[in-house]
Amino acid sequence: MQPHLIPQRLYQWVKSRHFGMSATDPRYALVEACIIGFLSAVAALILKEGIGWLGGWRVALANQFGAIWVLPLVGLSFGYLAGWLIEQTSPTAAGGGITQVKGALARYSVPLSLRVAVVKMIGTILVLGAGLTLGRRAPTVHIGAALAAQLSSWVPTSPEHRRQMIAAGAAAGLAAGFSTPIAGVLFVIEELMRDVSGLTLETAIVASFTGAVVSLVLQSTNLKFPSSLLDLPDISFAVSDIPFYLLLGILAGVLGAFFNRGLLFSLQIQRRLKLPLSWRIGLVGMISGVIVSFLPPFFLDNAGLQGFLVMGELNGRTILLAFIAHFFLTMLAYSSNAPGGLFAPALVLGAALGYLVGDFEHLVTGNGVQSAYALAGMGAFFTAVVRVPVTAIVIVFELNTDFNIVLPLMLSCAVSYIVAESMSRGSLYERMLGDQGIFINATPTAQDFLSTLTAARVMQSNVETLPSNLTLDEVLQAMSTSSHRGFPVMENGKLVGIVTQSDLANLAQHSGQTALREFMTPRPITVQAEAFLSDVLYLLNRYQLSRLPVTEGSKLVGIITRTDIIRIEANQLEGNDGDLNEAMPEPSYIAYQTRAPLAGDGRILLPLVNPDTATSLFRIGAAIATQQNQEIECLQVIKVPKHSDPAQTSVITQHSRQLLQRAERLGRHHQIPVHTQIRVAHDIAQTILDTIRERHINLMILEWKGNTRTPGAVFGHVVDILIRKASCELVLVKLGKRKDAYPQELDKDATWLIPIAGGPNSKRALELLPGLTHLYTRSRSPIIWLCQVFSPAKSAPNYQHLEAIAKGLKEQIDRPVIPLPIRSQSVADAVVHLASAESCDVVMLGVSREGLLEQVIHGNIPKMIAQKVESTVILVRGSLEQSP
Structure with missing residues (x-):
């Protein structure tokens, strides 16, 4: 459309x-x-x-x-x-x-x-x-x-x-x-x-x-401010003038408040008359003309009258008459809803009031500079009417550009504002809007949730994408096996287009080898992650779209569909907040943060707790980040009691900052972008989950000490929650018994043990392996034992799958990879025995969420291996989210 x-x-x-x-x-x-x-x-x-x-x-x-x-x-x-x-x-x-x-x-x-x-x-x-x-x-x-x-x-x-x-x-x-x-x-x-x-x-x-x-x-041709209006000479300010500027502020505040009340009252009367706008303005114009015709001749020209008042070319009695006439004529004209404003009338009335106060000071003391009072009066009356003291001060100063007027102007405007607010609170314009049913400062209702929720809160983070070099036949095959009708198109890690079923409708004459980049929609409309759902819905409706890629800078971080918004609306209408309540963060406060360039294709979260192991964990993250062109987000959470407000609780961040600065130095050494933040919070696990959502984390690396003191917990209270709820990929690391067990052990003939079971998480562990072995090996090649445990009851196990994986892995990392089939009743016992017999330095295996928790509860593989093996253990769990 x-x-x-x-x-x-x-x-x-x-x-x-x-x-x-x-x-x-x-x-x-x-x-x-x-x-x-x-x-x-x-x-x-x-x-x-x-x-x-x-x-x-x-x-x-x-x-x-x-x-x-x-x-x-x-x-x-x-x-x-x-x-x-x-x-x-x-x-x-x-x-x-x-x-x-x-x-x-x-x-x-x-x-x-x-x-x-x-x-x-x-x-x-x-x-x-x-x-x-x-x-x-x-x-x-x-x-x-x-x-x-x-x-x-x-x-x-x-x-x-x-x-x-x-x-x-x-x-x-x-x-x-x-x-x-x-x-x-x-x-x-x-x-x-x-x-x-x-x-x-x-x-x-x-x-x-x-x-x-x-x-x-x-x-003009000289770019100078026009001087005809406010070129007032001899501006000065003395201590003896202060009482009179206070008087000017009080008078301006009182008269300005009455002026506003009169305007609102006149508007109500005009609305009650229910005359057409044309007759309202016409009759007011006629009445104003009659009144002005009986006033002195200089009232004929409004611009000339304004000049006379501001420049002080009238005597005191005439200025008083002009003030009174202008006061009521402006009120009458504005109440008709005629197209005209109050700015100039307010300044003119203020100038007249200022001259009257200046005349009064001259009468009492014989001193006083009336032009200075005129300028101060302009700002003071403008403040009393419009209630914008800073704007009033700056307008008058910019029109005159004389610093001598600043102090009296500020004094008069401040007093005027206080007095006017004491008599009638609030902006004139907000009160006029309120009469029309528009309340600017009203608290948002439940129906306004689309203007408070962001795309990042609703989007799906794991996006099924297509590379731009696919052929038409390959795109058709991908769409036939997917439940989705549209896919973002990526090239070199960047979003370059989008393809939907409607794009394929008119491709009957195209060859099956036509490249995707030739028929995709290039440079699609996207939304930023912080965009409100109202903005997202606006774009979806305006351009008749069913989905929008969500980006952070130029990086694709998610996708949001009409279905996602309808789901949220349905939950709101039913009074069931569902996922929204799940996503509502516990109170947390960012006490410190640094940001690096957004140069990666994804982001790895590294919650740092123990300074002794932080460097080892960072190097694991750096290995994965280098392999996958990702950034690293280092997080320190400082927990405070629940009765304390995180934003107002005093905490010491010195040690945390030193730790994060160490991580930044390591990032510069490895040429990896590193972001850091310190959060003060009540709940560590919830804060990490919030960070995953807000910072669009793709993978998180957690440390596990190998045991837990929390009753009923598997890996520990915080780790268990993150395993269940973290939507991103998860790498759980138990470092070897020596504090320097990883990655320094990889500087020698490091031996890796990779048990596989054929699942997707085992495959993901193998994908991460090349980066981990390449980054930290500086001497001879490590040996990689690739093992698969078969049941003794199985008479003829198929070893071909194991050998094929070993061959492919060897081509990727150019290291000795030894496939090793093992017959055993217990997978855990077999892995622990092999790790001990071959003095393996690192054991790495992929497990599902159920494998990481439910199997542990039943005394099965992951925890037994992690507890009994003295070397470093790396457990890999894939993402929980389904691709949209």
């Missing part, structure tokens, strides 16, 4: 370039942020010029034919036209726009598109050109977010990526409107998203910077 807004060729080009979830790659995201910043700057300029032209035309008509006739008529006609346009084409374009963007970023279904942006722009030009005392910066934020949403909808992506692009568009819109790039980013963090994740910051910064720079380039 292709997006209806994109032409067919563009859509196919986008798919062929493997955007999709990979579009969240920082490279693509930053390019997209640059485009968003540029478009937002162009939109901001069009908005500014359009409002200026239409407002100038209105003032000229008023001067020519009389304000009492022109202003009400223009307000009525343009307001009605703007409301009608919004009602007929895009109702979402009504209002200031901040609530819509905030709702969309909170993952509510709020339309944001190119249509919204265009209608918002035209409606704002009509309304502000008609003389309503609103601002254009909030609509610019809305337009920037809508343009970003439209742009992100043209490529296959996730809701989370789209959300972050919308935030970047909002930042770019504010930056372009005010020419304040830093404030754009801060407003996104402080009000819209409250999210400081890396990608959000990066995209918001790039989009905001681009929007501000392009806006400056389009308005």
Whole structure:
């Protein structure tokens, strides 16, 4: 299914370039942020010029034919036209726009598109050109977010990526409107998203910077901030001014809180009237025109009035009149849901209030710099209305760029915020959203679990893949023997495509020798392991897919299907959390971690407990990692009492860090990527299981001391749990009685004993053997005894299978491999006797989960061998998961 807004060729080009979830790659995201910043700057300029032209035309008509006739008529006609346009084409374009963007970023279904942006722009030009005392910066934020949403909808992506692009568009819109790039980013963090994740910051910064720079380039040639608005001289601050700045903060907080209450009350009255939006805006425009026509002439031009107030070119009585008129006219205009914002009115009202306080100080003390009070008042009133003190401080500072204003500005904004919050708590925009049934800070309900569970929690880790060099006949054979209808395609350990039954439907004319890479779907859409299930479901539905590969970086770590999500949904609806409760981790806290490059095809987990044997265990892991091109994850778990919070319990990590740093040095020596982490937890076994899931572990190496003091345990409480529940492959190692028994013994004529029984785990043990023998043999060749125990009751045992395995193994490792059939009633006794007679250094065998636990309970093979053999014993158990 292709997006209806994109032409067919563009859509196919986008798919062929493997955007999709990979579009969240920082490279693509930053390019997209640059485009968003540029478009937002162009939109901001069009908005500014359009409002200026239409407002100038209105003032000229008023001067020519009389304000009492022109202003009400223009307000009525343009307001009605703007409301009608919004009602007929895009109702979402009504209002200031901040609530819509905030709702969309909170993952509510709020339309944001190119249509919204265009209608918002035209409606704002009509309304502000008609003389309503609103601002254009909030609509610019809305337009920037809508343009970003439209742009992100043209490529296959996730809701989370789209959300972050919308935030970047909002930042770019504010930056372009005010020419304040830093404030754009801060407003996104402080009000819209409250999210400081890396990608959000990066995209918001790039989009905001681009929007501000392009806006400056389009308005001037020297890249200097416009000085007509805030070029205020003689900014200073003295200790004697502090009481008056405190007074300014208190007044701004009180008046700002009343302003917000008045806005909310006016909105309620307007909703009760149930008038169409066109008539609401039109009537408010007419009433505003009538009121302004009786005010002094400079009220005709909103932009001119703002300049007069900020620059202090009016006397105190006129400034007070302007403050009162602007206060109520803005409240009236905003309550009509007209497309216009509160940013500029809040700054203008703050400037007027600041000048009044400055006049008061001058009257009392004969001192005071009124321009400084105007700037501080702008930030304080903006803070009281919007409740974003940091953004307010930065906006005013970026507009003036005078460090002398920072301290009085911070003082006034802090006091204003405290006072305003004391009178009416919470953001104005959140309260407006609450009236619409959208609650930003509500606790997620049970139905929101798709937005809290990640793909890594639900995916199947062991994936049945196909190499890209298979032929069509071989692919058909693989599909006929599998219960699955799709397979990821791998090449050199990397995901290069996906093949499904639908790909084979149109291959009747192709030769059976056609290579898989020629008919697979290349560069498939994938999801990252940390993606939420809501994002996964979005992609599955949008592109009509039945499965998605799950990746970590470029590495395939699992696959997730519709069936997996349906299973989780069914469990939730039935009130049976099932696997979710099983996967819920006990409280744990990562106290220390290091990360190496993701350069391997898989990952080996090495829980380190005993510093004396850690090096030997690491070398076993290094042998397997080298053979299979894998990374090593070293884990130290520090257990704390259950009544203690792991995140708040003081622990000493010095010795653990030294041990992990030793492992990192060994990794550099063997040229193997080594990740490390120290976790503080209540339950060691559960923490290891969590690590297996979170870090996508393929194989785990555990040490067993050869005995256990835990009553009822087979190998020990922790090891038994891991044997039963760890989904990855498991290598259980009992080192020889000498602490250096492994791997130093392999530096001489090491003798290996490999009992086989023909099962899959025996085969897996043989696959690991070449790497283990090659890495640590430095002198003469080791001898490998490959034995199979036959029952004496069997008259004619078949030795051909044993000989064939020995021959194949010898070709792989180029070492002496001696096949040895043995007749014995007890497999364990035969293996122990042979290991002792031949002084074998290492005994290695593969066992199933049942063989490793149930057989031990009945006194059978693994534990008896491990206990009675004095040399090193390696037990290999395969993965528990079924391939999807």
